[in-house]
Amino acid sequence: xxxxxxxxxxxxxxxxxxxxxxxxxxxxxxxxxxxxxxxxxxxxxxxxxxxxxxxxxxxxxxxxxxxxxxxxxxxxxxxxxxxxxxxxxxxxxxxxxxxxxxxxxxxxxxxxx
Amino acid sequence: xxxxxxxxxxxxxxxxxxxxxxxxxxxxxxxxxxxxxxxxxxxxxxxxxxxxxxxxxxxxxxxxxxxxxxxxxxxxxxxxxxxxxxxxxxxxxxxxxxxxxxxxxxxxxxxxxxx
Numbered sequence: 001x002x003x004x005x006x007x008x009x010x011x012x013x014x015x016x017x018x019x020x021x022x023x024x025x026x027x028x029x030x031x032x033x034x035x036x037x038x039x040x041x042x043x044x045x046x047x048x049x050x051x052x053x054x055x056x057x058x059x060x061x062x063x064x065x066x067x068x069x070x071x072x073x074x075x076x077x078x079x080x081x082x083x084x085x086x087x088x089x090x091x092x093x094x095x096x097x098x099x100x101x102x103x104x105x106x107x108x109x110x111x112x113x
Numbered sequence: 114x115x116x117x118x119x120x121x122x123x124x125x126x127x128x129x130x131x132x133x134x135x136x137x138x139x140x141x142x143x144x145x146x147x148x149x150x151x152x153x154x155x156x157x158x159x160x161x162x163x164x165x166x167x168x169x170x171x172x173x174x175x176x177x178x179x180x181x182x183x184x185x186x187x188x189x190x191x192x193x194x195x196x197x198x199x200x201x202x203x204x205x206x207x208x209x210x211x212x213x214x215x216x217x218x219x220x221x222x223x224x225x226x227x228x
Contacts, residue, residue: 033214043201045156045219052214091155095214100170103155 002027004094006104013082014112021077021107023092029053032096034068034075039106040088051075053096082111116140117220119204125226126194134189134223136204145187146217147179148203156203162187194227201225 003026013019025034036048049059051068059066063080079086092104117138126132136145144163148156160169162181176198178190191198201222207215 031214035216037219043203043222043224045203045205047216047218050216100158101217105155106153 002029002032002094002096002102004092004102004104006090006092006107008107009105010108010110012110012112015084016081018078018080019082019109019111021079021090021092021109023075023077023104025073025075025092025094027094027096029096032094035093035095035101036066036075036077037091037093038088039091045091048077079109084111084113087111117204117206117218119202119220119223121223122221123224123226125228127228128196129193132191132194132225134191134202134204134225136187136189136220137185138204138206138220139185140206140208140218141184142206142208142218143184144207144209144215145181146205146207147177147187147189148205149198150201150203150222152200159189191225194225196227199225199227 005024008022032053034051038046038048049066056068056070065078067076087110089106089108091106093101095101120135144161146161147159149159150156158170159173159177160179176192181187189202201224203222204220205217207217209215
């Protein structure tokens with residue numbers, strides 16, 4: 001069975017601080033994909049990144065970066081110089097083969113001015 | 114811009130009164146999904162369509178039905194809503210054959226309240 005664990009239920013930081021959201025996954029598939037989605041208070045799930053299991057290169061997109069480590073089954077997400085607009089619930093998700101997308105429980109991130 | 118649209122954004126209904134939620138997409142994607150998301154929980158897949166092929170999740174209540182009259186539109190029908198059906202309902206689409214490895218793109222959701 002596939003499983004995603006986001007151990008941090010809630011994180012609160014002050015604006016401009018860096019913050020890392022942890023994601024640990026379990027799967028028996030050798031080929032799988034990992035995703036991060038952002039859900040602001042409006043409710044829409046916004047796609048951030050998709051990474052396949054064969055690509056362990058870290059990714060940077062502006063203030064966002066992702067660290068994928070197969071050895072520890074982790075796919076962590078870092079926001080540098082956080083801003084109030086980053087406040088949202090962030091979901092890590094996993095898919096493999098013909099199985100459905102499996103979400104973690106989400107991390108609620110609050111950036112205080 | 115290509116996108117996923119859901120209507121209405123907010124819906125209030127009475128206990129037992131049927132309700133229909135709508136989803137449309139301009140992405141021309143083959144797969145459309147319906148998720149239920151209750152407060153402080155992750156989205157839960159109800160069912161999906163790959164083209165016209167309907168795929169129900171084993172634990173989706175019979176009270177929930179879906180229709181996909183064409184590629185662009187998909188509807189969620191709740192035949193007799195209960196208080197426990199109060200939730201956000203999210204529609205999503207993905208491009209290809211049903212491999213859930215394709216990226217799913219979500220609409221803004223419909224917040225349903227059952228009174």
